Amino acid sequence: MDGQPTAEVIEQLRDIPLYRESLAQGYFPVLDKPEIARGFPENWMTPRLAAALAAGEAEYVLSTGTNHARMQLIRPPYFLLHSYYRLWREHPDISGTWESGCRRVSLTTVLATEHVARINAARSGVPPQAVPALEDRWLDDRTCYLNLRLDPALWERDEVVRMLQEIETARRAHPRGEYHLDCSGYHLAHLVRKVGEEGLWDEFPPPASIIHAYEYTPVNVRRFLRQHFDCPLIDLFGSTELGYLYYSDRRGAYWPHLDDMSVELHPVAPGSTIFELIVSSVRNPYMPLIRYRSGDCVRTQDGTPDPSGITQFCGRQKELLHTPHGPVAQGDLDRCIGEATARVFLHQLRLAGPAEARLAYTTFDGAPLDTTESAALEHAVGELTGRHCRLEHRAHLPIGPSGKYAWLAGAA
Structure with a gap:
């Protein structure tokens, strides 16, 4: 029925001002980011949400702004982290590294590191440090962030040595000396190159599993990483506002992870086999997004708009x-x-x-x-x-x- 929500989903939307017109008309159009932002937060406010905010069960956050203008959101605390942990825990190729208690070291943008440092400083009631120490970069008891520089191509030897030492600290905490590496594919490729240039391979303990989940990872970067790591390399696709929607297996095939979600694919132009992703999700109970235009593009196995046939997440619609x-x-x-x-x-x-x-x-x-x-x-x-x-x-x-x-x- 053209992506329209089920009766069960509609029941979860009845009190939300943003959806009143759609409910009255009996039709939900595609939802764009400006509509989400218009009148925020009153356009989302319900008695349930107001109570959740007062109780600390919901919080205001900003999307990262790395792929589109920053957008205000309301969601449960650690919404994205819990989505990541659930997928890691259930993934057929790497669930063992979750179950064995591997610590997760994250090598990605400095913005992500700074975000974690700000959270920890706010918890402690102190200003964030200009250069956060390792103890300020632990998101929880399982995840720490490594990168302290915007451009990884400019990492110097002492920075690389520091990151390798921090990886070793996380590895030693595991009974079998294992750890899980979470990364941007680009950042990990830069680290591999720097480790090779500086002769530091003996200082780089091999990870037990790798997830790259922050941006598009090029074909050649994937090849390069596979040449250097003998463990599963898993790609996750998702966003700040939705959580994770798809994951790859160790062979590169994509599988849906669409609990409390559904997906439509719309051609970006008449006759095109590039499709934009339209997502309906009630995974976030405080800000359910119905027929939300995520801005992401995909290609499918046979060029038809079949969400189960996605073979590539191929970039952003605006690009x-x-x-x-x-x-x-x-x-x-x-x-x-x-x-x-x-x-x-x-x-x-x-x-x-x-x-x-x-x-x-x-x-x-x-x-x-x-x-x-x-x-x-x-x-x-x-x-x-x-x-x-x-x-x-x-x-x-x-x-x-x-x-x-x-x-x-x-x-x-």
């Missing part, structure tokens, strides 16, 4: 590149690069006018692509984008202010 052949997503360019060469690490497509593009890139070994690889990649990217493409090898591509990399720069 699609419009070409003569139709929209192109981050994952499409990534696949194109990965098929041409395994050596490219970071890349950014920079648009120049209506028909030109430059692909700035770094490599894992620091050396530029050879003439044959360059020509093949320029041709492939040109075919994909409908633009004349020129490669630019760089020693360094800076990270964005959110601690994430932009794949596309310049106006389409």
